[in-house]
Amino acid sequence: xxxxxxxxxxxxxxxxxxxxxxxxxxxxxxxxxxxxxxxxxxxxxxxxxxxxxxxxxxxxxxxxxxxxxxxxxxxxxxxxxxxxxxxxxxxxxxxxxxxxxxxxxxxxxxxxxxxxxxxxxxxxxxxxxxxxxxxxxxxxxxxxxxxxxxxxxxxxxxxxxxxxxxxxxxxxxxxxxxxxxxxxxxxxxxxxxxxxxxxxxxxxxxxxxxxxxxxxxxxxxxxxxxxxxxxxxxxxxxxxxxxxxxxxxxxxxxxxxxxxxxxxxxxxxxxxxxxxxxxxxxxxxxxxxxxxxxxxxxxxxxxxxxxxxxxxxxxxxxxxxxxxxxxxxxxxxxxxxxxxxxxxxxxxxxxxxxxxxxxxxxxxxxxxxxxxxxxxxxxxxxxxxxxxxxxxxxxxxxxxxxxxxxxxxxxxxxxxxxxxxxxxxxxxxxxxxxxxxxxxxxxxxxxxxxxxxxxxxxxxxxxxxxxxxxxxxxxxxxxxxxxxxxxxxxxxxxxxxxxxxxxxxxxxxxxxxxxxxxxxxxxxxxxxxxxxxxxxxxxxxxxxxxxxxxxxxxxxxxxxxxxxxxxxxxxxxxxxxxxxxxxxxxxxxxxxxxxxxxxxxxxxxxxxxxxxxxxxxxxxxxxxxxxxxxxxxxxxxxxxxxxxxxxxxxxxxxxxxxxxxxxxxxxxxxxxxxxxxxxxxxxxxxxxxxxxxxxxxxxxxxxxxxxxxxxxxxxxxxxxxxxxxxxxxxxxxxxxxxxxxxxxxxxxxxxxxxxxxxxxxxxxxxxxxxxxxxxxxxxxxxxxxxxxxxxxxxxxxxxxxxxxxxxxxxxxxxxxxxx
Ligand code: 26V
Numbered sequence: 136x137x138x139x140x141x142x143x144x145x146x147x148x149x150x151x152x153x154x155x156x157x158x159x160x161x162x163x164x165x166x167x168x169x170x171x172x173x174x175x176x177x178x179x180x181x182x183x184x185x186x187x188x189x190x191x192x193x194x195x196x197x198x199x200x201x202x203x204x205x206x207x208x209x210x211x212x213x214x215x216x217x218x219x220x221x222x223x224x225x226x227x228x229x230x231x232x233x234x235x236x237x238x239x240x241x242x243x244x245x246x247x248x249x250x251x252x253x254x255x256x257x258x259x260x261x262x263x264x265x266x267x268x269x270x271x272x273x274x275x276x277x278x279x280x281x282x283x284x285x286x287x288x289x290x291x292x293x294x295x296x297x298x299x300x301x302x303x304x305x306x307x308x309x310x311x312x313x314x315x316x317x318x319x320x321x322x323x324x325x326x327x328x329x330x331x332x333x334x335x336x337x338x339x340x341x342x343x344x345x346x347x348x349x350x351x352x353x354x355x356x357x358x359x360x361x362x363x364x365x366x367x368x369x370x371x372x373x374x375x376x377x378x379x380x381x382x383x384x385x386x387x388x389x390x391x392x393x394x395x396x397x398x399x400x401x402x403x404x405x406x407x408x409x410x411x412x413x414x415x416x417x418x419x420x421x422x423x424x425x426x427x428x429x430x431x432x433x434x435x436x437x438x439x440x441x442x443x444x445x446x447x448x449x450x451x452x453x454x455x456x457x458x459x460x461x462x463x464x465x466x467x468x469x470x471x472x473x474x475x476x477x478x479x480x481x482x483x484x485x486x487x488x489x490x491x492x493x494x495x496x497x498x499x500x501x502x503x504x505x506x507x508x509x510x511x512x513x514x515x516x517x518x519x520x521x522x523x524x525x526x527x528x529x530x531x532x533x534x535x536x537x538x539x540x541x542x543x544x545x546x547x548x549x550x551x552x553x554x555x556x557x558x559x560x561x562x563x564x565x566x567x568x569x570x571x572x573x574x575x576x577x578x579x580x581x582x583x584x585x586x587x588x589x590x591x592x593x594x595x596x597x598x599x600x601x602x603x604x605x606x607x608x609x610x611x612x613x614x615x616x617x618x619x620x621x622x623x624x625x626x627x628x629x630x631x632x633x634x635x636x637x638x639x640x641x642x643x644x645x646x647x648x649x650x651x652x653x654x655x656x657x658x659x660x661x662x663x664x665x666x667x668x669x670x671x672x673x674x675x676x677x678x679x680x681x682x683x684x685x686x687x688x689x690x691x692x693x694x695x696x697x698x699x700x701x702x703x704x705x706x707x708x709x710x711x712x713x714x715x716x717x718x719x720x721x722x723x724x725x726x727x728x729x730x731x732x733x734x735x736x737x738x739x740x741x742x743x744x745x746x747x748x749x750x751x752x753x754x755x756x757x758x759x760x761x762x763x764x765x766x767x768x769x770x771x772x773x774x775x776x777x778x779x780x781x782x783x784x785x786x787x788x789x790x791x792x793x794x795x796x797x798x799x800x801x802x803x804x805x806x807x808x809x810x811x812x813x814x815x816x817x818x819x820x821x822x823x824x825x826x827x828x829x830x831x832x833x834x835x836x837x838x839x840x841x842x843x844x845x846x847x848x849x850x851x852x853x854x855x856x857x858x859x860x861x862x863x864x865x866x867x868x869x870x871x872x873x874x875x876x877x878x879x880x881x882x883x884x885x886x887x888x889x890x891x892x893x894x895x896x897x898x899x900x901x902x903x904x905x906x907x908x909x910x911x912x913x914x915x916x917x918x919x920x921x922x923x924x925x926x927x928x929x930x931x932x933x934x935x936x937x938x939x940x941x942x943x944x945x946x947x948x949x950x951x952x953x954x
Contacts, residue, residue, distance in 0.1 A: 144185065144186055146227075146228060152235035154185075158177075158182055159178040162178070162181055163177055173309070175241045180312045180313070183223055184313070184358075190366070191369075194366045198277040203277055203953045205454055205455070205948070206271065206946050207280075207457065208264065208268065208271075208459060209429065210261070210264040210281070210459035211424065211428070211460075212256030212257060212459075213261055213280060213282050213372075214255060214262040214771060215253045216253060216770070216771025218313050219247050221269070221610065221611055224610060224614055224615050225362050225363065225364055227363065251309075252772045255282065255283070255284075255285050255289075255408060256288075256408070258690040259498070259690075259795070260412070260459065260460060262771065266607050266608040266934040268359045268368065270606070271368055272366045272368040273361035274939060277949075280368075280369070282371075282373070283372060284314075284372035284405055285405060285406070286307060286407065290302060290303065290304055290410055290732070291303070294745055294765065297741075297745035297749070299742075313358070314355045316353065317353070317356055317371075321352065321354070322430070322434045324427050325349050326349075326350075327518075328348070328518065330343065330519045341479075344476065350376065351378055352373040352374070352375060352430075354435070355371070355373075355374055357370040357372070358370075362610055362634070363634075373427065373428050373431045374405050375401050375404035375405040375427060381394050381398060403420065405427070410732055412690060412731065414503050414504065414731065415504060419516065423516065426465050426469070436456070437473060447474065447480070448488075450488050451492045455946035456493050456494070458494065458495045458566050459496055460496065460499075461497075461566050464495070464562040467493060467566065467568075467570075468524050470488075470489050470493075472519055474488060494571065494572040494573070495567060495570040495572075495573050496573075496575075497563070497580075497589075498576060501792065505588070506562040506563070508560045509557065510552065524560060527551065528552060532550065535549055541591070541595070548590070549592050551564045563589070567596075574945065576816075577796075577815045577816040577818065578819055580794040580795060580815060581601070583791060583836065603937055604819055605797050605934070606938075607797050607934055608933070608935070612778065613804050620655075620779065620926070623654050623655065627642060628645075636935065637931060643924060646923035646927070651923070655806065655919055659806060659919075662779040662780040662805075663680045663780045664680055666777060666780035667680055676762065681721060682721035682762070683721065683723065683782045683783055684725060684783065685785065687724075687726050687785035691729065691740055692734075692737060693737070693892045694789050696788060696892060696894060697728070698894055699787055700724065701726075701744055701747055702862045702894065702898065703898070703902060704761070704763050705862040708754075708757060709861055709862065711761055712756050712757065722760070723764065724761075724763045725764045726744050727773065727777070729769060739879065746871035746872050747871050748762075748763035752764075774798075778798075778804075781802050781805065782807055782808065783808055783809075783810060783908060784799060784803065784807040784811075786798070786810070786812070786815075788815065789834075789892045789897075790835050790838070790839050791840065793815040799811065803820060804925075804929050806925055808908070808921055809925075810830045811830070811831060812832065812834070813831055813836070817831070819932075820929070820932070824929065825928070828925055830907070834893055842893065843891070847893070848888055852896060856895075
């Protein structure tokens with residue numbers, strides 16, 4: 136309306152340098168002489184952000200004008216990490232920005248490192264959501280992510296005397312230049328109260344929920360830039376606020392604390408990320424978080440849809456909503472409430488729309504991680520949604536018994552209410568029945584879903600479960616974290632792989648090219664030196680860069696078996712000491728990861744890793760042959776330094792328990808070899824890489840299940856395996872914990888008495904495979920040739936491929952999908 140559109144921005148270093156100076160001066164109010172690195176970060180971010188905004192407007196307009204189907208990704212967690220390098224890379228500004236900052240004697244890398252690492256997630260599930268957001272933007276899917284703007288993300292981990300200490304994380308401390316508060320997208324969210332029946336003459340009676348408590352959900356938007364900046368999508372995070380910021384009457388009558396109680400209670404909803412990913416917390420605040428962000432997102436989705444299309448009849452044609460695990464599963468009941476109670480839809484029609492709109496992704500089969508809420512809590516907090524769940528349940532049970540002749544045991548298994556443990560709402564069942572597509576995250580995991588948690592629902596709806604194997608974004612996990620390898624690959628096979636990562640296949644033949652292999656090895660060595668420098672700075676441990684860098688980084692959990700890895704380290708240590716004359720391959724075992732604060736065994740494993748590291752690293756008898764390192768505070772930024780520096784990737788979960796894994800893909804993309812079990816996506820990696828390029832050992836999923844049924848225990852294995860017995864004896868003896876020799880008694884006695892995680896059962900196979908890798912590493916030609924094959928053949932595990940599959944098979948959205 137009379138306003139002129141800004142002219143296109145120039146991306147040459149001169150222009151960028153000038154604009155950075157302008158931001159520094161007029162937005163940050165600093166003279167270049169006084170500017171600190173942090174000020175340069177902010178100024179650079181603002182300059183990059185301006186360019187994103189241009190593309191952001193264009194993307195939003197396009198989707199509105201075409202009326203293309205939108206995809207909404209609902210996730211309690213987005214583990215996005217830093218955004219500046221991602222934005223610069225995807226806008227193709229890496230060189231020019233580096234050049235521009237150099238004019239002020241500023242090193243872009245040092246500046247980038249000051250950006251806080253947005254850790255709004257626990258681990259795999261949250262990081263997958265972040266990769267998916269980037270890939271939706273990169274593949275042209277109009278996607279909006281919905282989540283929670285936690286004030287405190289995943290805790291900061293310190294190690295004090297070997298043990299994990301949790302400290303608050305404060306990513307918003309200096310403000311967040313990537314987010315835009317949208318006061319015009321604010322919604323009321325209710326809790327508690329009662330349901331009343333309203334009847335008007337001539338109309339069917341309506342249920343109306345009258346909540347007693349209300350809070351505001353305020354939107355904060357962050358742009359997600361796709362590759363080459365062509366599409367910019369939105370990550371919309373909700374922040375909770377009280378409707379009345381202060382109760383002035385209470386304050387004026389002297390109750391200064393009471394005046395703030397309500398606003399504290401409201402804001403508590405989005406204060407902190409729950410740091411547990413393997414035990415359902417069962418706390419009211421968690422359920423409030425889940426409902427809060429689900430309800431806000433649905434109101435927003437419905438408002439936008441009605442604005443653009445005028446009716447909710449077409450919701451499922453124009454909207455796909457993906458539930459990232461069961462955390463947003465209450466959305467199924469909430470959408471039914473909105474359709475039936477608020478918009479007057481008939482139940483059956485509402486149910487049809489709901490099911491056609493939702494898809495649900497399952498990320499774990501661990502029984503202790505499956506969400507189920509006590510019925511009485513649910514009823515008190517969300518009375519109308521509880522009624523709706525009962526009504527959905529009645530319909531499903533009717534269908535199962537009438538159409539399929541299900542018996543009482545089968546009905547009990549599919550019921551949305553678990554009657555066994557004090558009446559609970561099963562969120563997995565709710566998400567399943569409310570969705571038209573349910574997916575697992577690797578081929579094996581999807582098969583196990585059909586056989587275990589969802590056996591009976593799968594029988595009732597045999598068409599609904601499908602597989603969508605996970606992937607990782609090659610922009611962050613190759614181009615940005617490993618510029619050396621990216622440059623080498625571009626020189627060798629040309630730049631086509633940057634747009635289609637499966638073209639990395641063109642590098643496969645270079646595995647036999649000695650010249651290429653040498654350059655590949657040189658890049659790896661430089662990346663190892665960089666990690667060695669970081670470890671030297673932070674932990675004062677000196678590493679031998681010619682050693683195998685053998686790395687296990689992920690959440691600490693018994694099923695992931697960091698304990699098995701540590702036991703192998705001790706056994707190796709014993710052998711090196713017993714046979715110093717042998718030709719040992721030098722090895723550095725690197726660990727990083729966080730334990731849930733309440734997970735006792737996981738914390739003991741961290742403590743053991745640190746205790747073992749101290750003893751081994753201090754023993755001159757093994758000097759350069761063996762080192763053990765636990766790097767504190769694993770996060771996305773640390774992963775970006777670790778992945779390119781690995782020779783060997785540890786993916787050694789008890790078979791059947793790791794749904795997919797995504798670290799396995801990041802390591803392989805950066806040329807590491809994998810030692811792993813036949814679990815999760817490792818199974819498919821084996822198929823793509825070829826069995827000579829991945830090192831698989833141990834029990835298979837069905838063998839694990841069988842042993843568990845047969846009351847397997849570790850005792851007899853330990854007694855006949857001297858290497859294992861001696862390592863466990865050492866742990867039990869207290870040599871690693873002179874201050875508290877009994878510290879690890881429980882960990883060890885669990886192995887004797889039950890070995891639930893098959894550590895003893897797999898030890899021998901693991902040991903032998905590691906020794907095979909020792910020998911292979913001495914033949915650097917053979918080793919690097921396999922490394923090249925890993926990089927060249929792993930392209931299928933790109934999240935671009937995952938997203939294209941979701942878009943085609945579940946969402947019917949994105950390029951080529953709109954009629
Ligand atoms: C569960 C819970 C339980 C209640 C308390 C908070 C909380 C937070 C997260 C979770 C779910 C964790 C599930 C998860 O992260 N699964 C991982 O998903 C990855 C992406 O699909 C996959 O690669 C990993 O194998 C899988 O463990």
